[in-house]
Amino acid sequence: MDELDPIVVVGGGHAGVQVCAGLAALGQGARVHLVCEETWLPYQRPPLSKSFLKNGQEPLQEHRAKSWFDESGITVHRADAAVAIARARRRLLLHSGQELPYGRLVLATGTRARQLPHLHADLDNVAVLRNADDAQRLRMLLAASAHVTVLGGGFIGLEVAATARALGKAVTVLESAPRLLMRSVSPELAQHVLDTHRAAGIEVRLGVAVGHFETEGARLIGLAADGVRQEVDLLVLGIGAVPEHQLASDAGLECENGIVVDEHMRTSDPAILAVGDCTSFPEPTSGRRLRLESVQNANDQARAAVATLTGAQQPYRALPWFWSEQGSLRLQMAGLMPADGIRLRRPGASEASFSLLHYAGGRLTCVESVNAPLDHMAARKLLEAGSNPDPEMACDPSKPLKSFL
Numbered sequence: 001m002d003e004l005d006p007i008v009v010v011g012g013g014h015a016g017v018q019v020c021a022g023l024a025a026l027g028q029g030a031r032v033h034l035v036c037e038e039t040w041l042p043y044q045r046p047p048l049s050k051s052f053l054k055n056g057q058e059p060l061q062e063h064r065a066k067s068w069f070d071e072s073g074i075t076v077h078r079a080d081a082a083v084a085i086a087r088a089r090r091r092l093l094l095h096s097g098q099e100l101p102y103g104r105l106v107l108a109t110g111t112r113a114r115q116l117p118h119l120h121a122d123l124d125n126v127a128v129l130r131n132a133d134d135a136q137r138l139r140m141l142l143a144a145s146a147h148v149t150v151l152g153g154g155f156i157g158l159e160v161a162a163t164a165r166a167l168g169k170a171v172t173v174l175e176s177a178p179r180l181l182m183r184s185v186s187p188e189l190a191q192h193v194l195d196t197h198r199a200a201g202i203e204v205r206l207g208v209a210v211g212h213f214e215t216e217g218a219r220l221i222g223l224a225a226d227g228v229r230q231e232v233d234l235l236v237l238g239i240g241a242v243p244e245h246q247l248a249s250d251a252g253l254e255c256e257n258g259i260v261v262d263e264h265m266r267t268s269d270p271a272i273l274a275v276g277d278c279t280s281f282p283e284p285t286s287g288r289r290l291r292l293e294s295v296q297n298a299n300d301q302a303r304a305a306v307a308t309l310t311g312a313q314q315p316y317r318a319l320p321w322f323w324s325e326q327g328s329l330r331l332q333m334a335g336l337m338p339a340d341g342i343r344l345r346r347p348g349a350s351e352a353s354f355s356l357l358h359y360a361g362g363r364l365t366c367v368e369s370v371n372a373p374l375d376h377m378a379a380r381k382l383l384e385a386g387s388n389p390d391p392e393m394a395c396d397p398s399k400p401l402k403s404f405l
Ligand SMILES: Cc1cc2nc3c(=O)[nH]c(=O)nc-3n(C[C@H](O)[C@H](O)[C@H](O)COP(=O)(O)OP(=O)(O)OC[C@H]3O[C@@H](n4cnc5c(N)ncnc54)[C@H](O)[C@@H]3O)c2cc1C
Pocket: 010, 011, 012, 013, 014, 015, 016, 035, 036, 037, 038, 045, 046, 047, 048, 049, 080, 081, 082, 083, 108, 109, 110, 111, 129, 130, 131, 156, 244, 247, 275, 276, 277, 278, 292, 293, 294, 295, 296, 298, 321, 322, 323, 324, 325
């Protein structure tokens, strides 16, 4: 074992497991300890708001079987959160009292659900959705409820709303912003999403001020929307997530809307790396700091971290992409939305299928696709290659986007 051993990874989510997988693929699994606060073996998170929530029989989709961790030589610590980092001694302290020495430490602690300051988090009929325990609880609450109020029109709120509607529930979405998906998609796409959800029978109210939560015992029974009392059967909070960086900030690592890392995923302590939703990283073209919550970002940052850990030095320069499934909508985004520029619509095979091409400074920078997976895959390749199709020609549906590569 050299002075850089062992490698301790904190957090068994997408990023943490991808770090393990990358090291195992290089035959270096025996160097690795994976510390998970959850009781489960690491599992895929996206189905939690989709198929797992809809189908009460569906099991968690594990990233890897237990036998894979065993055969790779990776030691997995389950149901044991990391509680402190003693940087001077290079020790990680676990909740159980165990101390793990590390040569390198990788923080992959993800995010936690944002809560409302005026609403008690432990009410019987109020739910958030970040992990498998939340999803199992929400499954049971949905089964016992006729009406679901979703607070927040972001991705997770809308996915839960669509799933609840598919289960036959009456659903109301309350969003304080003037439109849905305000931070992540274009106004045109947001309008299409709004129209589709309304057509499916979901009541969506925009620009609503919510407050005056009324409880009876351990239940929430009402809230005020724009000053008017609404009954509550089940309330789901979909008001975003905050980076889980307490461990890092307590240890004195630089944090600002996430754990601050460089393009090699190094934190302000050279022995500690961070990856995934918990990081604030420099966007390669502009250098401005970004924090993304996506499987792509978690996986690709993990790959960059493995390169750093093994001396290969591959900076994180991956193209951001994301997907969301909401009832009949499969949304896929590639690239980063420009602040301004022009947007063009590329029709798909039906009214329900199209892509929006975003050009800024004369260059294609982002493509949003609705039920158009081939356009999305082609857009990723175009953006990665820096191709810049003529806007008018790229909007001609008779020409496959991939033909512009
Ligand atoms: C319901 C839901 C649906 C989603 N759907 C999509 C989707 O459709 N498409 C998409 O691209 N993205 C989706 N995402 C986002 C995606 O799942 C995340 O971006 C991804 O999981 C980030 O990976 P991560 O490893 O950084 O964090 P996570 O997967 O959140 O993992 C972090 C892990 O660290 C653990 N942890 C935290 N602190 C400690 C500690 N002190 N000690 C030990 N363990 C700790 C946590 O318990 C957690 O298991 C969804 C997320 C959710 C919650």
